[in-house]
Amino acid sequence: MTELRTVQxxxxxxxxxxxxxxxxxxxxxxxxxxYAPRGYDAVVPPLVAAGRRVILPYLRGYGPTRFxxxxxxxxxxxxxxxxxxxxxxxxxAIPQAVLAGYDWGGRAACVVAALWPAxxxxxxxxTGYNIQDIAASVHPASPEQEHRYWxxxxxxxxxxxxxxxxxxxAIARLLWRLWSxxxxxxxxxxxxxxxxxxxxxxxxxxxxxxxxxxxxxxxxPALEPLEAALSAQPPIVVPTIAPHGEADGVGPVxxxxxxARFFTGPYERRVLPGVGHxxxxxxxxxxxxxxxxxxxx
Numbered sequence: 001m002t003e004l005r006t007v008q009x010x011x012x013x014x015x016x017x018x019x020x021x022x023x024x025x026x027x028x029x030x031x032x033x034x035y036a037p038r039g040y041d042a043v044v045p046p047l048v049a050a051g052r053r054v055i056l057p058y059l060r061g062y063g064p065t066r067f068x069x070x071x072x073x074x075x076x077x078x079x080x081x082x083x084x085x086x087x088x089x090x091x092x093a094i095p096q097a098v099l100a101g102y103d104w105g106g107r108a109a110c111v112v113a114a115l116w117p118a119x120x121x122x123x124x125x126x127t128g129y130n131i132q133d134i135a136a137s138v139h140p141a142s143p144e145q146e147h148r149y150w151x152x153x154x155x156x157x158x159x160x161x162x163x164x165x166x167x168x169x170a171i172a173r174l175l176w177r178l179w180s181x182x183x184x185x186x187x188x189x190x191x192x193x194x195x196x197x198x199x200x201x202x203x204x205x206x207x208x209x210x211x212x213x214x215x216x217x218x219x220x221p222a223l224e225p226l227e228a229a230l231s232a233q234p235p236i237v238v239p240t241i242a243p244h245g246e247a248d249g250v251g252p253v254x255x256x257x258x259x260a261r262f263f264t265g266p267y268e269r270r271v272l273p274g275v276g277h278x279x280x281x282x283x284x285x286x287x288x289x290x291x292x293x294x295x296x297x
Contacts, residue, residue: 076205134227248275
């Protein structure tokens, strides 16, 4: 059984798992919504075999990760996710690491790579550039994309908040099916990740995240300088590989086709046939290969 560790940052007690040699190149694997570190179980072994030190944190609002203070806003905004990742690197005394993630985790990795590039030896970001352009969110997307985002608009309502509180596992299971239409996951695999949604702050963090990105909820005042920096859509200079599932049911593959403009360093986009949104769990070998194919740091 994997040993669960914790470390304190200025805001959180972050729970994480660690594998591989302590002196190996650090690789942080970052999960998304509604997922958990269990999605990386098949990604870890090839990385450890290659001598990497692999760290899997639970994001704020997930699993055993906890806020230190009751008064800290339960924000899920992109600046919070990025700052949590930077604080985790500091708390673990890791000067530089490969950052790899998808969905919320990919966003956290992109934020650190963009704003603190010296801390990022390389980036693997599913669906490409994941920093939100909140100012542009006022413009409607295509009807097809608006339909895919139904859950976000649901969370904008108090009915959605109540629904997530009452049915968090059922909503997550539905999203897994919709976003990964060719992935025949079993109930045991789902339950292993769904246990992380029982965190007392899960609902508030999720609701704030999906409201903030459209300007429907205020952010944490302490994070406003970071949000201002992110509003400029800063380029990412570190070496990057961007896998994108060809069957992604929430972020269609054409969405990342033009993302090379956001990357000023080495950049490669890899389209994965038949794979949906949860790339690490659906195609673990391909995801691990992306990490191992990054140029040496």
